[in-house]
Amino acid sequence: MQQEDDWDRDLLLDPAWEKQQRKTFTAWCNSHLRKAGTQIENIEEDFRDGLKLMLLLEVISGERLAKPERGKMRVHKISNVNKALDFIASKGVKLVSIGAEEIVDGNAKMTLGMIWTIILRFAIQDISVEETSAKEGLLLWCQRKTAPYKNVNIQNFHISWKDGLGFCALIHRHRPELIDYGKLRKDDPMTNLNTAFDVAEKYLDIPKMLDAEDIVGTARPDEKAIMTYVSSFYHAFSGAQKAETAANRICKVLAVNQENEQLMEDYEKLASDLLEWIRRTIPWLENRTPEKTMAAMQQKLEDFRDYRRLHKPPKVQEKCQLEINFNTLQTKLRLSNRPAFMPSEGRMVSDICNAWGRLEGAEKGYEEWLLNEIRRLERLDHLAEKFRQKAAIHEAWTEGKEDMLQQKDYETASLSEIKALLKKHEAFESDLAAHQDRVEQIAAIAQELNELDYYDSPSVNARCQRICDEWDALGGLTQKRSEALQRTEKLLETIDQLYLEFAKRAAPFNNWMEGAMEDLQDTFIVHTIEEIQGLSTAHEQFKATLPEADKERQAILGIHNEIAKIVQTYHVNMAGTNPYTTINPQEINAKWDKVRQLVPQRDQALIEEHARQQNNERLRKQFASQANVIGPWIQTKMEEIGRISIEMHGTLEDQLTHLRQYEKSIVNYKPKIDQLEGDHQLIQEALIFDNKHTNYTMEWKLATIIFHIRVGWDQDQMNEFRASFNHFDRDHSGTLGAEEFKACLISLGFDIANDAQKRTGMMDREDFRACLISMGYNLGEAEFARIMSIVDPNRLGVITFQAFIDFMSRETADTDTADQVMASFKVLAGDKNYILADELRRELPPDQAEYCIARMAPYTGPDAVPGALDYMSFSTALYGESDL
Numbered sequence: 001m002q003q004e005d006d007w008d009r010d011l012l013l014d015p016a017w018e019k020q021q022r023k024t025f026t027a028w029c030n031s032h033l034r035k036a037g038t039q040i041e042n043i044e045e046d047f048r049d050g051l052k053l054m055l056l057l058e059v060i061s062g063e064r065l066a067k068p069e070r071g072k073m074r075v076h077k078i079s080n081v082n083k084a085l086d087f088i089a090s091k092g093v094k095l096v097s098i099g100a101e102e103i104v105d106g107n108a109k110m111t112l113g114m115i116w117t118i119i120l121r122f123a124i125q126d127i128s129v130e131e132t133s134a135k136e137g138l139l140l141w142c143q144r145k146t147a148p149y150k151n152v153n154i155q156n157f158h159i160s161w162k163d164g165l166g167f168c169a170l171i172h173r174h175r176p177e178l179i180d181y182g183k184l185r186k187d188d189p190m191t192n193l194n195t196a197f198d199v200a201e202k203y204l205d206i207p208k209m210l211d212a213e214d215i216v217g218t219a220r221p222d223e224k225a226i227m228t229y230v231s232s233f234y235h236a237f238s239g240a241q242k243a244e245t246a247a248n249r250i251c252k253v254l255a256v257n258q259e260n261e262q263l264m265e266d267y268e269k270l271a272s273d274l275l276e277w278i279r280r281t282i283p284w285l286e287n288r289t290p291e292k293t294m295a296a297m298q299q300k301l302e303d304f305r306d307y308r309r310l311h312k313p314p315k316v317q318e319k320c321q322l323e324i325n326f327n328t329l330q331t332k333l334r335l336s337n338r339p340a341f342m343p344s345e346g347r348m349v350s351d352i353c354n355a356w357g358r359l360e361g362a363e364k365g366y367e368e369w370l371l372n373e374i375r376r377l378e379r380l381d382h383l384a385e386k387f388r389q390k391a392a393i394h395e396a397w398t399e400g401k402e403d404m405l406q407q408k409d410y411e412t413a414s415l416s417e418i419k420a421l422l423k424k425h426e427a428f429e430s431d432l433a434a435h436q437d438r439v440e441q442i443a444a445i446a447q448e449l450n451e452l453d454y455y456d457s458p459s460v461n462a463r464c465q466r467i468c469d470e471w472d473a474l475g476g477l478t479q480k481r482s483e484a485l486q487r488t489e490k491l492l493e494t495i496d497q498l499y500l501e502f503a504k505r506a507a508p509f510n511n512w513m514e515g516a517m518e519d520l521q522d523t524f525i526v527h528t529i530e531e532i533q534g535l536s537t538a539h540e541q542f543k544a545t546l547p548e549a550d551k552e553r554q555a556i557l558g559i560h561n562e563i564a565k566i567v568q569t570y571h572v573n574m575a576g577t578n579p580y581t582t583i584n585p586q587e588i589n590a591k592w593d594k595v596r597q598l599v600p601q602r603d604q605a606l607i608e609e610h611a612r613q614q615n616n617e618r619l620r621k622q623f624a625s626q627a628n629v630i631g632p633w634i635q636t637k638m639e640e641i642g643r644i645s646i647e648m649h650g651t652l653e654d655q656l657t658h659l660r661q662y663e664k665s666i667v668n669y670k671p672k673i674d675q676l677e678g679d680h681q682l683i684q685e686a687l688i689f690d691n692k693h694t695n696y697t698m699e700w701k702l703a704t705i706i707f708h709i710r711v712g713w714d715q716d717q718m719n720e721f722r723a724s725f726n727h728f729d730r731d732h733s734g735t736l737g738a739e740e741f742k743a744c745l746i747s748l749g750f751d752i753a754n755d756a757q758k759r760t761g762m763m764d765r766e767d768f769r770a771c772l773i774s775m776g777y778n779l780g781e782a783e784f785a786r787i788m789s790i791v792d793p794n795r796l797g798v799i800t801f802q803a804f805i806d807f808m809s810r811e812t813a814d815t816d817t818a819d820q821v822m823a824s825f826k827v828l829a830g831d832k833n834y835i836l837a838d839e840l841r842r843e844l845p846p847d848q849a850e851y852c853i854a855r856m857a858p859y860t861g862p863d864a865v866p867g868a869l870d871y872m873s874f875s876t877a878l879y880g881e882s883d884l
Helices: 009-014 015-036 051-061 072-088 101-106 106-123 134-146 165-174 189-203 213-215 225-287 294-335 349-398 401-405 415-451 457-521 531-545 548-569 583-648 651-684 701-729 738-747 767-772 781-791 801-813 818-828 837-843 846-855 869-876
Strands: 762-764 798-800
Touching: 015 106, 015 213, 015 225, 051 072, 051 106, 051 738, 072 101, 072 106, 101 106, 106 134, 106 225, 134 165, 134 225, 134 651, 165 189, 165 225, 189 213, 225 294, 225 349, 294 349, 349 401, 349 415, 349 457, 401 457, 415 457, 457 548, 457 583, 531 548, 531 583, 548 583, 548 846, 583 651, 818 837, 818 869, 837 846
Parallel strands: none
Antiparallel strands: 762 798
């Protein structure tokens, strides 16, 4: 055994611990050796020969060892020590590193280790407390014995014993009269330890193995020494423990005997009561007298359930407890070597089980009888209730069905409504077939109630008969309504097909008539004889289709008549009109009559328009014959006038003379132009807008108007210049002196003051600009720069009078551009973007004013007023920049 015998030899290096072990082990050995009349003084010397060691083992083990060697030689000593060590090993102790030679040689460490191993094996190992042994058992014994004592907490075998209270508590626990424990103090360990050691040595025959100083004087007392000392206390008190154990054993035996007797009495009483209850209950369960009503049977069932729920469970518990008590009692008796318990006659467990079996048999039979009776009554009640429910459901379903089947709503229904009624009727027939099972079930339930002799069978039979009669009547009405619906459906399908055919043919025919009426009433606008001839040809083709259209109309009306015939023959009540169209025969006839009325009216209108177009064609040819002659003449004259104004040969007076000659020739040609104007007026009145016979229009006349305006303006300007010149030419020499020329310029609006340049016949830049502004020019910087580049191309800063006259001539002659015409109209309009007819009549000659009014488009700008005319588009059209 390897336990605490693996002692720590290194601890012996501590002299204090070695001293404690020497003293304790020596005292322990002497406590046993004195029983053999001997003792030791020095532990390592006295055991060297092995004789006292063998004697110690014989004393503590109670066994005889081998005969020792009595020789004094070393070999004899080793032999004796080996015998002792072999005996120790035979007791299951494993000796580690301990040899006989070391003991013989007096090795203190080996000798103390060997003694500690002996102490463990023979003084501590056999200690057993609550399944713990050896050191743990000894520690647990100390803890149990000292537990009631305050300030004592045994956790180990060293410092827990240092204050001495542990030793005192062990003594006081077993021999309280030896120590007044209440006077002991934890802070006085010397007194506590000396008291415990002295009392143990004097009264308990425990030798003093340690001194108080040995324990108090070390920080940690030697564990082996303390264990050895405490084991002596354990063995000293083991005798008292045995007496206590004997007393406890006697008390336990008596308690078991008393408990057994009580269990026997309890069993007898419980068995007697249980058997008596079974005897009273079985007759009640065997009663099979049936009740007449379901309520009474339900009450019996409720009583039985109360028995099962309230009365029987406690008895089942008593029976189980009785068996448990009996078995427990028998077991206790057997374990305690007592004779088995024999209950009174008739109260054996088997007797109780037999009685319980009879009880459960009666109970089962009673339960089955109750259930069968209740099922029988429940079957009757269920069948009756089922009959009433099914009959009520069927009667509720059939309510109003006869009235519904006798309705004649199909007589006024449309085809879609008839189809819906048929679907509804088919659904009803399916529902009727489904209810056939319910009627059969009702009859079967009534038959079963009769067979079971149900008390209210007469009323059940009467109700069942009414249901069957009503069912037969519903079947007949259903078949009759189905036939009527199918017959009506066929008639309405035929009418529906005719309606559809009528709609398919009436719709295009109606559209044709409406289109024809639109065409016949359409206001035609033609401009040529060819267009009116095309319309007349198309009209004749349309009239050729009228016979076929009349045949289609008759066919469509025939379909409607066939529908009316079917309705009258089969007395079909038509509730509505044709669902496919809103067109009716009356409308077709009315539109047909309207077409026939419009045809001759169209004939007359075409004849009249044909005559008008013939007259228009005559006017076109008449105008074209004159325009084709006058147009080229005017164009030639305009080209000649243009060349004169461009070439600018000779003086102004010479140019004016040439223009007057052209003016005279134009005035002589005016009667022809007036005649052409008259023809043009007739064309306008006839609203003729094109003429394929000529390319000339009356727009060329404006060129002559502008030509007249330009000639008159040049003449007036020259007259003004000439009048001014003649007025200041007082000596009629045809020339002007410097002062006369200055006065002439001033009369023309030039403010030349006394500037030296003016006296030399030239104007500087600013004087020239002022002169232009005084003559009506609105000059900005850009415009003035343009004029200066013309009159002063060399950038000399002065303008000669000749340059001035040349510029004025060009400016007054070059007036036939669109921009200049627009500027002129803007002056007449008072700077507005439009011009009024009154303003034109006020500023222009009558014929020219009316010409402009007739050709100017209305002005549509944001600032327009009623009667406003657009002179800008008119001006651009004159020069081909836009359409007039």
